[in-house]
Amino acid sequence: MKLKTKGLKYSELRKKINIQPEKEKDNSLANFTHYLHNSGNGVAHYYKDSAEEYFKQLNEKCNIVEESSFQYLLPIKWDVPFPIPEKTKFKFIDLFAGIGGVRLAFQNQGGKCVFTSEWDKFAKKTYEANFGEVPFGDITQINETEIPDHDILLAGFPCQPFSIAGVSKKNSLGRVHGFLDETQGTLFFDVARIIKHKRPKAFMLENVKNLLSHDKGRTFEIIYNTLDELGYSIHFRVLDGKHFVPQHRERIIIVGYDKKVFMGQENFKFPEMPKANKFIAQILEPTPEDKYTLSNKLWGYLQAYSEKHKAKGNGFGFGMTDLNGISRTLSARYYKDGSEILIPQPDQNPRRLTPRECARLMGYPDNYVIPVSDNQAYKQFGNSVIVPLIEAVAKEIIKIIV
Structure with a gap:
């Protein structure tokens, strides 16, 4: 037909x-x-x-x-x-x-x-199921001239080590170098080259909190100086998702505005954080499947592992979550054993979160489609962002753009 x-x-x-x-x-x-x-x-x-x-x-x-x-x-x-x-x-x-x-x-x-753009094939599957659009692949293989003009560039780029050894070498040879050149070989370089060519009015970058302290602060210094050299005024702050969802999740947000457009007078302010009043019980499903309950073997292993490290004076171990409190940070490794966020259950072993609960913990609405396996879903939500936190930042960014 x-x-x-x-x-x-x-x-x-x-x-x-x-x-x-x-x-x-x-x-x-x-x-x-x-x-x-x-x-x-x-x-x-x-x-x-x-x-x-x-x-x-x-x-x-x-x-x-x-x-x-x-x-x-x-x-x-x-x-x-x-x-x-x-x-x-x-x-x-x-x-x-x-x-x-x-x-x-x-x-x-x-x-x-x-x-x-997104390189992971399973993330592409989830993206397409929800937006009807398939992301382009590896950004390192995409020429910046093939990217449309845009007002705002958004990127949650992975943090990679930056080498500063090449700078002193180029200095000794009398060669001119810039911070953009200094980031060659990292994924941040691809963000920077696109910004340089397309000149968006603004950008927002998201990364782990530790970006600030990585390599004794040198990594962030290179990133900051690169963006400044490209002609953008930079604003950054570490924000915690606990103000929007019942999860402690700190991330650095970097916002930049083109100095040629706004002359450094954009008066951008990060959003005021609402009162943190969310708790885990609000996001739990009423009747999760039995498969999410830890087996006796796994539960025994986690308890023994925790006791071993406590005896050594370490704080490593599972995280039994207070249902009237917030959880630890959901990580991409959650699929392995669920140990960082365990849900207590009366008269039985604790359980891990379901994929839908992970989606809620990241602030995704319930009509968000999860078309992949549980393991892939755990990885995807563990690598994602707190949606309402990003939206709060977006509101402040676009006040100046539109």
Whole structure:
């Protein structure tokens, strides 16, 4: 049966062409879905040629529409959990996107995402299921000229060691170097080169609290100086997610504004944190499956491990969570044993959180789709951001942008 073309639902198209981001080996689906999202907003030309070629191949294989023209697919009805706002105020790009927590926060504030990148194939699967868009892959392989213009650059870049040995060597050789050159070989370099070429009005970077103290502060100094050299005024602060969700989770947020646009007079302020009054019992499911209860073997191991380290004077051990309090920080390793956040249960072994509870602990709404295995879900939420915290920052950023 032929699909209706005008007003085609994304879910129909998705099923017809069997979209599976985790199996893609190139950026064909990324170009295709990015074109569908941007066909009428002046960004489409970045994706059009690749998308049309991909569509032609798809149509020959799947017979999506009778005509060969791409235009018969448009406009798409975005029946995904988090479609683009009907009216948007600004454009942003989402780098090291993970499962889209930062996108969701800025989209909630009227933003239009025009480019996204994420290398992990399972994170791509989750991202596509919720936004109807497949992220591009490895950002190190993407030329900055291929990225659309945007107002705000967003990136939760991984922290890698920076080498400063090359600086003294270049000095001794009489070579000119800049801080951008100093970051070569790190993923922060890719953020910096895109900022340098695209000149967004503003950016927001997110990282672990320890970025400030890494390598005795030298890593953060290089990052700060690089961004300053690129011509941006920098604001940073460590914020704790416990003000929005029942989890102690400190992250550094770095915000920058283009000095050529705002002349250093943007008057940006980080949001005032609401009273921390959330507690774990609020996010728990009433009847979790038995599989989340720890086995006798695992529970015995965790108790013995904890006792061994207590005897040595160490603080290592499991974290039994007070249901009327907040949890420790959810980490990407939670899938291994769940030890940092255990939920007590009467008359039986404690249990780990369910993936849905992890989603709630990170501030994701309950209509957020979790299409991956439990282990992958634990990794994804452990690597993600506190959505309402990021949204609170987004509100302050865009006050100056729009």
